Amino acid sequence: MTAVTVGEAAAQVGLTAHTLRWYEQEGLVRPVERDPAGRRRYTEQDLNWLTMLTKLRRTGMPVRDMRRYAELARLGDRTIADRRRLFEQHRDRVLARIAELQQDLEAINHKIDLYAEMERPG
Numbered sequence: 001m002t003a004v005t006v007g008e009a010a011a012q013v014g015l016t017a018h019t020l021r022w023y024e025q026e027g028l029v030r031p032v033e034r035d036p037a038g039r040r041r042y043t044e045q046d047l048n049w050l051t052m053l054t055k056l057r058r059t060g061m062p063v064r065d066m067r068r069y070a071e072l073a074r075l076g077d078r079t080i081a082d083r084r085r086l087f088e089q090h091r092d093r094v095l096a097r098i099a100e101l102q103q104d105l106e107a108i109n110h111k112i113d114l115y116a117e118m119e120r121p122g
Helices: 006-013 017-025 044-058 063-075 077-119
Strands: none
């Protein structure tokens, strides 16, 4: 695969170019290769990594945990157990949030049903 520009990478993973640069500055992304003119060029491996980071962020993982994950991944296979534990802890937080959202949705649906009943004639 040919490497893509920062703008193309941003569009593919659903982030802004500014956010991609920030991820790199924060150590969430390894330094991205540059073309002869000094412009960032993102590989498929980079895009896969960024896609995972966006999923973690979208599910509420704190940046400090994302940074820890990146550090552990760079250390290689000896950190697999630590990475698994990090993901298990995050999964538990996501599942708790889903349960909260389900309860909130039930309350919303109750109100919808109540108002629909009140709108019915007679």
